[in-house]
Amino acid sequence: xxxxxxxxxxxxxxxxxxxxxxxxxxxxxxxxxxxxxxxxxxxxxxxxxxxxxxxxxxxxxxxxxxxxxxxxxxxxxxxxxxxxxxxxxxxxxxxxxxxxxxxxxxxxxxxxxxxxxxxxxxxxxxxxxxxxxxxxxxxxxxxxxxxxxxxxxxxxxxxxxxxxxxxxxxxxxxxxxxxxxxxxxxxxxxxxxxxxxxxxxxxxxxxxxxxxxxxxxxxxxxxxxxxxxxxxxxxxxxxxxxxxxxxxxxxxxxxxxxxxxxxxxxxxxxxxxxxxxxxxxxxxxxxxxxxxxxxxxxxxxxxxxxxxxxxxxxxxxxxxxxxxxxxxxxxxxxxxxxxxxxxxxxxxxxxxxxxxxxxxxxxxxxxxxxxxxxxxxxxxxxxxxxxxxxxxxxxxxxxxxxxxxxxxxxxxxxxxxxxxxxxxxxxxxxxxxxxxxxxxxxxxxxxxxxxxxxxxxxxxxxxxxxxxxxxxxxxxxxxxxxxxxxxxxxxxxxxxxxxxxxxxxxxxxxxxxxx
Numbered sequence: 001x002x003x004x005x006x007x008x009x010x011x012x013x014x015x016x017x018x019x020x021x022x023x024x025x026x027x028x029x030x031x032x033x034x035x036x037x038x039x040x041x042x043x044x045x046x047x048x049x050x051x052x053x054x055x056x057x058x059x060x061x062x063x064x065x066x067x068x069x070x071x072x073x074x075x076x077x078x079x080x081x082x083x084x085x086x087x088x089x090x091x092x093x094x095x096x097x098x099x100x101x102x103x104x105x106x107x108x109x110x111x112x113x114x115x116x117x118x119x120x121x122x123x124x125x126x127x128x129x130x131x132x133x134x135x136x137x138x139x140x141x142x143x144x145x146x147x148x149x150x151x152x153x154x155x156x157x158x159x160x161x162x163x164x165x166x167x168x169x170x171x172x173x174x175x176x177x178x179x180x181x182x183x184x185x186x187x188x189x190x191x192x193x194x195x196x197x198x199x200x201x202x203x204x205x206x207x208x209x210x211x212x213x214x215x216x217x218x219x220x221x222x223x224x225x226x227x228x229x230x231x232x233x234x235x236x237x238x239x240x241x242x243x244x245x246x247x248x249x250x251x252x253x254x255x256x257x258x259x260x261x262x263x264x265x266x267x268x269x270x271x272x273x274x275x276x277x278x279x280x281x282x283x284x285x286x287x288x289x290x291x292x293x294x295x296x297x298x299x300x301x302x303x304x305x306x307x308x309x310x311x312x313x314x315x316x317x318x319x320x321x322x323x324x325x326x327x328x329x330x331x332x333x334x335x336x337x338x339x340x341x342x343x344x345x346x347x348x349x350x351x352x353x354x355x356x357x358x359x360x361x362x363x364x365x366x367x368x369x370x371x372x373x374x375x376x377x378x379x380x381x382x383x384x385x386x387x388x389x390x391x392x393x394x395x396x397x398x399x400x401x402x403x404x405x406x407x408x409x410x411x412x413x414x415x416x417x418x419x420x421x422x423x424x425x426x427x428x429x430x431x432x433x434x435x436x437x438x439x440x441x442x443x444x445x446x447x448x449x450x451x452x453x454x455x456x457x458x459x460x461x462x463x464x465x466x467x468x469x470x471x472x473x474x475x476x477x478x479x480x481x482x483x484x485x486x487x488x489x490x491x492x493x494x495x496x497x498x499x500x501x502x503x504x505x506x507x508x509x510x511x512x513x514x515x
Contacts, residue, residue: 042272044105044210048265052097052246055111055263056080071095072135084125084250084259085141087116091256092141094249095264096133104242105269107208112248114155114197116257121165121197122156125259127207128247129240131174139178141249147174148244151207151216153196155257158183166193167205167232169216190233194218202262204229210269214238336509343498347442350491357484442499449492 051068060066060077073093076083085091110127126140128150134143140152149171157164159182168183169190179186196203199221206217206229213236217229246266250259 044269044271046107046267046269049101049103049268051099052101052266053264054082055265066095068098069095070098070133070135073141080262082248082261084248084261085252085257087252087256087258089252089254089256092136092249092251094135094141094247095261096128096135096247097245100243100245101129101266102243103268103270105210105271107206107210107267107269108246109263109265109267110205110207110248111202111262111264112205113199113202113260113262114153114257115260116197116255118255120156120255121257122253122255123251124152124154124156124165125248125250126153127151127205128249129209129244130247131241131244133245133247134249138180139249141251142247144178145174145176146172147241148172149214149238149240151205152184153205154183155197156253156255159185163193165195165197166191167196167216167218169214169233169235171235171238189235189238190214190216192216192218192232194220194232196220197257205232208269209238209240211271212236212238214240333509336505339505340502343502344441347495347498350495353491357487442495446492446495449488 054066054069057080059079059082064077065071066077066082071077071082071093072095074085074088074091075093075095076086082095084093084095106129108127108129112125114121114125124140126142128134128142128146128148130146130148130150132143132147134146137143139146139150142150149169152168152170153165154168155165158180163185164183166183168185168188170178170184170187171189172178172187176187178184185191196218201221201224203221204219204226206215206219208215208217213234215234216232218232219226219229222228246264248261248264252259
């Protein structure tokens with residue numbers, strides 16, 4: 001107790017110190033905010049720039065090029081991705097935008113894969129924003145001494161410090177030479193250790209340059225969530241050129257990986273309250289003339305094909321096109337007959353299943369009869385115990401319930417046969433030969449079911465008093481009589497429902513025919 005009393009003043013002192021520091025920091029932060037300034041910063045306006053982006057499907061053209069982009073080296077464009085370098089040694093390649101960026105603030109979202117068979121890979125992949133296109137060079141397949149910024153996804157540990165794979169941000173004013181031996185750590189403006197090789201889902205990077213701040217967000221590709229980003233690094237007070245080219249490059253060395261870029265999406269950012277730059281309303285004259293020439297050539301080829309077709313098929317000229325297609329009435333009649341054929345096939349299948357159920361029921365009855373014959377002597381000598389009497393009572397109750405259900409089923413059969421007979425009479429006046437044949441087959445099947453059910457009723461209704469005396473202990477086996485007959489009842493109801501549908505469809509077809 002003395003220890004707790006001695007420790008209480010110290011705890012109170014620490015609490016007072018923490019409260020004082022919290023209050024001081026809060027007032028200091030309020031003093032830094034100017035009067036009338038908003039507490040939350042508004043998000044910039046984003047606009048998608050298609051001329052500085054690419055994504056699948058149909059990414060590459062027939063000539064192997066990428067719209068609004070150029071590729072060099074060992075780059076292989078395909079329909080859904082761009083393979084910057086294949087998994088071969090000493091390979092390098094790159095893709096660059098054809099036109100310069102004309103907006104100050106931007107955001108680039110890149111989806112890529114880096115995959116290889118080895119435990120380690122090389123060399124890595126880089127994303128660029130530079131004043132000139134670095135088509136070829138020693139820095140991840142691009143030129144050295146660039147003017148702009150490069151975000152490097154380095155997979156090989158050149159300095160031996162075991163700090164790879166890593167993401168490194170390196171800026172350059174066009175005069176610095178990249179430090180390969182130290183993996184650029186001596187020139188890095190920001191870095192983070194992230195593993196991006198052989199992930200189950202594509203890896204994503206979001207690079208944002210807004211108000212002289214470069215932010216790199218990273219999605220490691222562990223989940224299919226496309227927006228599962230985390231902060232990698234942030235570089236403040238960074239001045240980049242107002243115009244430049246976007247690019248992606250990669251290289252391999254003694255080790256090799258596949259470097260695949262699935263999409264590169266660029267967005268221009270505009271500060272809130274400012275007017276977004278107007279979209280480019282006119283395309284360059286050279287591109288316009290090129291498109292016009294392609295359209296004229298296509299139009300000429302189309303006219304030639306039309307003339308050739310008219311010469312080869314002079315009989316088709318002047319015929320109405322509507323005669324080739326079926327009318328609405330013909331289509332409805334065809335659908336009605338197709339529906340009737342499908343119903344007929346379903347009824348046949350139900351009849352086969354019903355026959356299988358009846359065979360199984362007969363097998364169960366024969367098994368029970370054999371057991372009764374085997375144990376009849378014990379039953380006559382009065383050696384029935386209490387458990388056997390209870391089981392016998394439950395069997396008799398089940399038999400009574402089955403008889404009740406079968407009587408109801410027989411009554412429903414009679415009513416169904418009357419309805420089918422009247423429907424068949426009406427169908428004889430309005431229907432076709434196929435419909436009458438369908439009704440005859442249905443009636444035949446129902447008569448067969450009726451005979452089988454009546455046979456079961458007669459077998460179960462024979463002198464229940466004698467069964468009380470002669471029935472021995474029933475062997476432990478599940479009672480399937482009620483379930484089977486309930487299934488028969490459901491099947492018969494389904495057959496009646498299909499018959500009603502056929503009758504209604506026949507009436508509608510006859511009404512459409514006469515009106």
